[in-house]
Amino acid sequence: MKKLAAIATMLAILGLLIIPASALAAGGSSGDTSVGGTISTYYTLIAPAPIDLGTTISSAGEIAKGPFNVTVSTNDAAITTCGITVADKQAGPKGANAGHLMNGSYAMASNLILSGGDKTNTVLNAAAIPLRASSTPLATASITDFRVSQTIGTADLAHAGAYTLTLTFTATFGP
Amino acid sequence: MRTVFTVIVSALLAAALAPTAALAAAGFTIGLSSGPGRAPEVLPGDSYKQGVVVIAGDQEAEVLIEVLGYRQDIENGVVPIAPSEDAGPHSGREFISPGQTSIHLDAGQTKELQLHISVPQDVGDGGRYALLRFSTRAGGEGAVGVVSAIVLPFRFTIKGSQLVHAGKIAALEIPTPENGKPLSAIIDYENTGNHHYDISGQISIKNLDGALVFASPVTAASPIPGSTSQISAELRPDTILQAGTYSAEVNLMLGDGTLLDKTSTTFRIAAKYVAPPAEPSPVSPVQASPSPSRDAAAGNVTTIVVLAAGAFVLGSLGTLLATKRRRSH
Numbered sequence: 001m002k003k004l005a006a007i008a009t010m011l012a013i014l015g016l017l018i019i020p021a022s023a024l025a026a027g028g029s030s031g032d033t034s035v036g037g038t039i040s041t042y043y044t045l046i047a048p049a050p051i052d053l054g055t056t057i058s059s060a061g062e063i064a065k066g067p068f069n070v071t072v073s074t075n076d077a078a079i080t081t082c083g084i085t086v087a088d089k090q091a092g093p094k095g096a097n098a099g100h101l102m103n104g105s106y107a108m109a110s111n112l113i114l115s116g117g118d119k120t121n122t123v124l125n126a127a128a129i130p131l132r133a134s135s136t137p138l139a140t141a142s143i144t145d146f147r148v149s150q151t152i153g154t155a156d157l158a159h160a161g162a163y164t165l166t167l168t169f170t171a172t173f174g175p
Numbered sequence: 176m177r178t179v180f181t182v183i184v185s186a187l188l189a190a191a192l193a194p195t196a197a198l199a200a201a202g203f204t205i206g207l208s209s210g211p212g213r214a215p216e217v218l219p220g221d222s223y224k225q226g227v228v229v230i231a232g233d234q235e236a237e238v239l240i241e242v243l244g245y246r247q248d249i250e251n252g253v254v255p256i257a258p259s260e261d262a263g264p265h266s267g268r269e270f271i272s273p274g275q276t277s278i279h280l281d282a283g284q285t286k287e288l289q290l291h292i293s294v295p296q297d298v299g300d301g302g303r304y305a306l307l308r309f310s311t312r313a314g315g316e317g318a319v320g321v322v323s324a325i326v327l328p329f330r331f332t333i334k335g336s337q338l339v340h341a342g343k344i345a346a347l348e349i350p351t352p353e354n355g356k357p358l359s360a361i362i363d364y365e366n367t368g369n370h371h372y373d374i375s376g377q378i379s380i381k382n383l384d385g386a387l388v389f390a391s392p393v394t395a396a397s398p399i400p401g402s403t404s405q406i407s408a409e410l411r412p413d414t415i416l417q418a419g420t421y422s423a424e425v426n427l428m429l430g431d432g433t434l435l436d437k438t439s440t441t442f443r444i445a446a447k448y449v450a451p452p453a454e455p456s457p458v459s460p461v462q463a464s465p466s467p468s469r470d471a472a473a474g475n476v477t478t479i480v481v482l483a484a485g486a487f488v489l490g491s492l493g494t495l496l497a498t499k500r501r502r503s504h
Contacts, residue, residue: 038208039206039207040206040207041206041207041212042204042206042207043205043206043325043327044202044203044204044325045204045323045324046201046202046232047201047323048200049200049201049234050313050314050316050320051318051319052316052317052318065319069200076213078213080396089322101318101319112319128251133252135407148319162318164318164319165318165319166319166320166321166322167321167322168321168322168323169202169321169323169324170325170326171324171325171326172252172326173325173327173328174247174252174253174328175247175253175328175330175398
């Protein structure tokens with residue numbers, strides 16, 4: 001996959017450099033005007049897509065999913081630190097149930113457990129969990145081993161329905 | 176009139192890069208376009224615009240835009256402060272108006288918004304600080320939904336005002352070193368001035384007789400006024416440290432040599448310690464924050480190519496080619 005991505009990168013950059021802007025300037029559909037624009041600095045977060053824990057769960061046990069990639073990066077030379085945190089930011093309405101998969105007002109007995117980056121088997125709650133930080137200029141922080149696991153208890157099986165939770169991945173650039 | 180940017184090259188590359196669909200992920204990119212950037216010098220009464228480009232990943236996204244205050248602390252780094260609690264004297268939150276609270280993007284789409292920056296006439300001295308938070312709404316299929324958020328600090332310097340660069344070392348710790356790994360110095364540093372600044376200085380390791388064993392330069396960026404941050408330095412003594420007690424002395428200064436603060440502590444080496452060899456990189460042990468510059472935009476243009484599949488490819492040369500769509504009313 002890494003090799004593929006590298007080839008894609010090379011193709012993309014090559015493709016861009018050989019396309020003269022003038023050739024594109026006349027393009028576009030009716031009502032569109034093509035212009036050249038520049039971005040001096042960028043700040044990127046790539047997080048996992050929503051995680052499917054399985055469609056039907058009918059027995060107690062543990063469900064584990066992963067690994068997933070999470071990456072933050074920038075080309076801003078003034079940035080000396082960047083970091084990735086994850087939290088259940090829906091804590092406002094959920095209160096003490098932050099970190100728990102919810103089915104209506106019922107919260108699974110166990111919190112979702114996270115691993116990845118600098119953390120192993122960490123209990124999810126409302127507080128931000130730092131997964132990885134970088135403190136170098138042109139900072140990039142990346143993890144490739146983000147995993148989630150959920151223990152299903154027998155009490156949970158009595159509350160059939162759809163369970164959901166939202167992870168908030170935050171990329172913070174500083175100073 | 177709303178300006179819509181579409182990255183043209185994505186379509187041209189789509190066929191060749193189809194396999195990258197397997198990289199499906201959430202997330203997005205924020206880019207700064209026209210304007211002085213995140214760390215401008217501003218005059219009281221100044222009013223200007225800063226362009227911000229938002230580029231979606233491979234999923235449709237509703238991106239919320241919030242302007243918050245912030246502080247820095249040792250455990251959490253940059254910490255957002257909600258508007259209702261952001262009453263500090265150095266807040267620049269009210270300088271920034273994004274004009275809209277959200278922006279809708281189709282998969283792979285790019286849009287630009289303009290931040291309106293207005294500096295009050297009676298702004299006072301020093302620096303002012305604010306934070307932009309861009310976050311997606313949770314969506315898509317899956318029990319575990321995902322929100323992606325990018326937090327971007329803005330630091331304003333009030334031009335012509337009295338800038339106070341002062342601070343103090345709150346703590347110095349030298350953890351017990353492991354053979355073959357660098358010696359660490361951990362400095363908790365509080366900015367007691369009214370503006371951010373670059374720090375330089377030196378860490379000196381001495382033996383019990385007061386003889387200098389090793390010295391290493393330190394460079395770092397201060398936290399914002401009123402905040403404390405941690406400066407971590409890796410030290411690689413070029414001599415073997417025999418078991419015993421040593422002292423570590425830290426002097427932190429401004430670039431012009433003005434002393435900010437100094438402190439010392441002792442630490443013990445239980446057994447003979449050998450540091451790893453110096454790395455070939457010429458950079459100093461603690462990385463500095465290069466001074467932000469308005470000129471950075473001209474000399475540091477980076478291309479962002481959004482693939483059809485949604486993965487981002489970042490190049491170091493070129494220009495983002497955009498389509499500006501005019502909407503008739």
